[in-house]
Amino acid sequence: AQSVTQLDSQVPVFEEAPVELRCNYSSSVSVYLFWYVQYPNQGLQLLLKYLSGSTLVKGINGFEAEFNKSQTSFHLRKPSVHISDTAEYFCAVSPDAGGTSYGKLTFGQGTILTVHP
Amino acid sequence: GAGVSQSPSNKVTEKGKDVELRCDPISGHTALYWYRQSLGQGLEFLIYFQGNSAPDKSGLPSDRFSAERTGGSVSTLTIQRTQQEDSAVYLCASSLVGLEGPGGTQYFGPGTRLTVL
Numbered sequence: 001a002q003s004v005t006q007l008d009s010q011v012p013v014f015e016e017a018p019v020e021l022r023c024n025y026s027s028s029v030s031v032y033l034f035w036y037v038q039y040p041n042q043g044l045q046l047l048l049k050y051l052s053g054s055t056l057v058k059g060i061n062g063f064e065a066e067f068n069k070s071q072t073s074f075h076l077r078k079p080s081v082h083i084s085d086t087a088e089y090f091c092a093v094s095p096d097a098g099g100t101s102y103g104k105l106t107f108g109q110g111t112i113l114t115v116h117p
Numbered sequence: 118g119a120g121v122s123q124s125p126s127n128k129v130t131e132k133g134k135d136v137e138l139r140c141d142p143i144s145g146h147t148a149l150y151w152y153r154q155s156l157g158q159g160l161e162f163l164i165y166f167q168g169n170s171a172p173d174k175s176g177l178p179s180d181r182f183s184a185e186r187t188g189g190s191v192s193t194l195t196i197q198r199t200q201q202e203d204s205a206v207y208l209c210a211s212s213l214v215g216l217e218g219p220g221g222t223q224y225f226g227p228g229t230r231l232t233v234l
Contacts, residue, residue, distance in 0.1 A: 034227075043121075044208065044225040090160060094186065103148055104173065105223065107160035 002027040002093050006108035014116050015083055020078040021111045031093040033074040035065055039087045053116030086115045123209050130199055132173050138194045138229045142211030150223060151184060155205035167234045192194050193194035199233045
């Protein structure tokens with residue numbers, strides 16, 4: 001089984017400041033890692049994902065995340081945020097192999113990022 | 118191209134009534150998922166369909182919940198004898214997991230907001 005912990009439920013920042021949204025996971029098997037974003041009154045959209053290879057993953061809208069296997073973390077970062085980045089961000093994992101959990105996403109509780117002018 | 122669509126967008130029902138929620142996945146996507154998003158529980162996996170394989174129903178919260186996928190395309194999630202705790206946003210997602218493996222991007226629909234009075 002997998003579990004995901006997003007350490008901050010809310011993160012307020014000022015425009016053009018850097019931001020880091022923290023995510024830690026627990027799993028008995030190897031996993032793939034994802035960050036999704038949900039803008040107000042919209043559906044979930046994939047920001048980025050780590051499947052294999054380089055541990056630094058770049059996504060859309062200037063976001064990036066780094067997979068740290070030893071710390072079981074996948075923190076999301078952006079060097080300079082915009083008002084339009086205000087949204088809820090979800091970290092998720094899925095097993096990387098077959099079996100009954102194939103492809104199933106386990107989500108964290110979400111982090112609400114609010115960017116102030 | 119067309120994304121994942123869900124209907125209705127909003128559903129208000131009385132406690133004890135049955136409801137049906139519909140999902141139209143992206144054409145050609147082999148995998149279809151249902152998730153539930155609620156204030157208390159966050160985003161939870163409900164059920165997963167992959168091709169002609171038996172569905173993974175491990176996330177269904179009770180036997181009042183069922184789902185089917187006809188012809189490998191459209192899916193219907195049925196909740197019988199609805200309870201107030203069933204109030205949530207029900208999200209559907211589809212992916213090319215059969216081709217991309219378990220890390221295939223899941224594309225989410227806009228959701229159906231269910232309110233049980």
